[in-house]
């Protein structure tokens with residue numbers, strides 16, 4: 097599982113948080129998503145293993161993971177934040193407004209834009225996880 101690469105226990109300890117079975121379970125549930133997962137989906141997955149965990153415990157753990165950089169959030173337009181395990185390489189997402197399909201692209205794709213911003217405005221962009229909306233190739237072909 098992806099998060100075993102993250103040394104997440106060490107990260108929790110270093111920040112003064114306990115490593116609990118529940119937190120491990122919640123991180124597993126985020127990993128199981130292979131991409132973006134809503135709070136509801138994470139919660140459902142956790143509940144299948146342990147029925148005693150409540151929604152607020154899951155929410156608090158996710159917030160902690162985000163704060164510690166173990167989990168990324170993205171707003172993919174469904175009105176709900178999506179959670180995703182942090183990957184070793186920065187990336188962005190393309191979300192199709194037509195069919196809802198998501199695609200992942202490397203951070204290089206937007207480097208020209210961030211370089212331009214830094215040259216023109218002296219502003220060093222630190223955002224390394226963006227969601228871009230549009231139409232995928234298949235949907236574009238169907239649109240006039």
Ligand SMILES: [Zn+2]
Pocket residue numbers: 168170180187188189225
């Ligand atoms: Zn992502």
Ligand SMILES: [Zn+2]
Pocket residue numbers: 192193194195196197231232233234235236
């Ligand atoms: Zn599409």
